[in-house]
Amino acid sequence: MNVHDEMSDADVLRAAADYLSAIPMPSAPDTAAIITTGRARRRRMTGLSIAGTAAVTVVALGLSGSFGSTSHQPGRTEHAQLTAWTVAMLADGNISVTINQFKNPAGLQSTLRADGVPASVTFASQRTRACQPYPAGMPGPGITPTPPLLKQVFPKPYQGLPGNLTPGTGPARSVKTTGPNTVPLSGNSTVIVIDPSALPSNAGVQLASENASATALLMPVLVYASAQCTGS
């Protein structure tokens, strides 16, 4: 007799459920404590966002000074006085990264990590071998379809890009200029939205720019998370 005939899959799962359910569990904490903590974090993130907006507004009014990681340098355009980048928590829990200039990448990296996003932010020339590409975490060349995982983790820019094109279809030239290898730029800014809940547990975010120029093409991609690459 095959002993496995004695218990069906459902019986085994039921036995495991009964067994694990018998383990005493602590009662739920006070809901108010969860809500209070969440609200405090929301306020902190909103404060960061407001601070970034205020900095931009002050510069627009013609006041000089330095904000964030950017310092005033004579001879630069007015845009050089803007905050180099801003990180803000959106109402839906996503994280918005607005990059006016790719300055102080280490500071941006620290900010993202502090907000729970394993991240590597660096100049392209300084990318480390410790950062290994995550499967389906990098856009393909030209007009190949954007991997769904990229669209989930980075609603911007990838969800706005064509994802079902195959080579040989569509106007290749126009697609390529806004293709998955290219972040559409709004003026001189790059906006990237990260959905942390869509990030696989063993993956992190990598932002790498060729240079500090505001028009540098930025490619948000996924890499394997590690202490050496993404900090966690």
Next chain:
Amino acid sequence: MSNEQAEFTEFFQASWEPCLRAVVAVVGSRQLAEDQVAEAFTKAWMSWRKVSHHPSPRAWVVRTALNTGASWWRRRNRELPLADHDVTAGGDLAGGLDATLLTAIWRLPRRQREVIALRIFLDLDTDTIARQMRIEAGTVRMHLSRGVAALRHELTPNKTTEANQ
């Protein structure tokens, strides 16, 4: 209390225990799981507009809790082999229960434990589990089949003697 807050409170009170049990089954430590689940519910409240429309908000909480745990471990530079960690951490959970099945569960590979936990505590079907874990449905079935087979082996009395007959 706003409607949003009332809705979240109802979800929290109904979902805390199943979510906690699912995470305990995976991580093998009640204290660690409690911290991770509390953190996940905090994140759920922060993103409630999105989470409330999720196909399975409980699965969102469990996945976020497990991701948080993985992140904490990496941050502490204490990425010990999970099996070792679980056996040690889970040792106090059995209490008056027979520890055989408990040990068998925590000897399963993590993916198998995750699939089993999502099935028995959140009652998710294969396709939903696959979407949550971002793996193929066939892979879910494989993990479930192997995990169940291993547990059946432990649950069957005199398994070795009878199997050899």
